[in-house]
Amino acid sequence: MKNNYVPMSTQPLLSATGLCKTFGGVKAVQHAGIEVATGSITGLIGPNGAGKTTFFNLLSNFIRPDSGRIQLNGRDIHTMQPHQIARLGMVRTFQVAKALSRMSVLENMLLGAKNPAGEKIWEVLLKPKLVQSQQRELKDKAMSILTSVGLSAKANDYAGGLSGGQRKLLEIGRALMADPQLILLDEPAAGVNPRLIEDICGHILNWRKHGLTFLIIEHNMDVIMTLCDRVWVLAEGTNLVDGTPNTVQNDSRVIEAYLGID
Numbered sequence: 243m244k245n246n247y248v249p250m251s252t253q254p255l256l257s258a259t260g261l262c263k264t265f266g267g268v269k270a271v272q273h274a275g276i277e278v279a280t281g282s283i284t285g286l287i288g289p290n291g292a293g294k295t296t297f298f299n300l301l302s303n304f305i306r307p308d309s310g311r312i313q314l315n316g317r318d319i320h321t322m323q324p325h326q327i328a329r330l331g332m333v334r335t336f337q338v339a340k341a342l343s344r345m346s347v348l349e350n351m352l353l354g355a356k357n358p359a360g361e362k363i364w365e366v367l368l369k370p371k372l373v374q375s376q377q378r379e380l381k382d383k384a385m386s387i388l389t390s391v392g393l394s395a396k397a398n399d400y401a402g403g404l405s406g407g408q409r410k411l412l413e414i415g416r417a418l419m420a421d422p423q424l425i426l427l428d429e430p431a432a433g434v435n436p437r438l439i440e441d442i443c444g445h446i447l448n449w450r451k452h453g454l455t456f457l458i459i460e461h462n463m464d465v466i467m468t469l470c471d472r473v474w475v476l477a478e479g480t481n482l483v484d485g486t487p488n489t490v491q492n493d494s495r496v497i498e499a500y501l502g503i504d
């Protein structure tokens with residue numbers, strides 16, 4: 243008889259197998275998979291157009307896979323809506339930070355909260371005190387996250403006035419408002435000045451120390467080498483190699499894929 247027992251300690255927090263997505267004639271992702279261990283910082287790298295962002299969109303169900311399976315904590319999530327997946331503990335950020343520029347930094351943060359009180363009119367009418375106190379708590383939480391990323395002084399400024407790096411931090415901060423277990427970051431260092439990249443890396447390492455797990459797409463190899471425990475490489479929509487950052491960086495198949503040598 244087949245033993246299907248998987249010990250808890252080895253069950254990945256997130257796993258995906260056989261993911262496929264075709265856009266018209268373009269096979270953006272072909273039978274790709276990944277495993278993200280609990281408490282890890284896992285990297286996803288690959289040349290431009292390799293399918294990394296599409297892969298993230300599939301993992302978070304912003305687009306539906308043509309086929310494949312995704313599990314979070316052993317639970318199938320590929321049939322769920324993004325907000326249901328967020329409620330189960332997985333949130334993502336976008337390659338182009340999606341801060342709403344005509345809203346304040348604090349208001350952007352509050353958008354990331356899970357089930358904010360006062361969303362339903364009957365709550366406001368019937369339980370105004372409860373709504374007020376929950377909103378105060380959320381504001382305090384948002385301010386403490388903003389303080390931790392050095393953005394508290396900007397809380398009442400328009401998000402549109404932030405630099406590229408500050409927008410990335412705001413996006414990660416907003417993701418933290420949902421109390422996630424796992425955060426998917428799409429190029430957190432892109433367009434960010436080197437000083438702020440160091441800050442972002444420091445914050446990520448610190449959040450991991452506090453129990454968060456990360457899956458990070460990044461072209462900046464210094465960031466990958468500094469942060470990641472394990473790296474997965476995608477090329478032409480499919481898995482090429484995975485391993486420690488060092489092994490992957492020195493793998494001739496990876497070097498060839500980046501140089502575009504056939």
Ligand SMILES: Nc1ncnc2c1ncn2[C@@H]1O[C@H](COP(=O)(O)OP(=O)(O)OP(=O)(O)O)[C@@H](O)[C@H]1O
Nearest residue numbers: 265268270288289290291292293294295296297337
């Ligand atoms: N919505 C879409 N419609 C059509 N083609 C798409 C769509 N999204 C992605 N593609 C194509 O799928 C392929 C993979 O794109 P994707 O953005 O996932 O790559 P990437 O690895 O994130 O690249 P980069 O490193 O430049 O961000 C590309 O050929 C791209 O043009």
Ligand SMILES: [Mg+2]
Nearest residue numbers: 294295296337
């Ligand atoms: Mg991309």
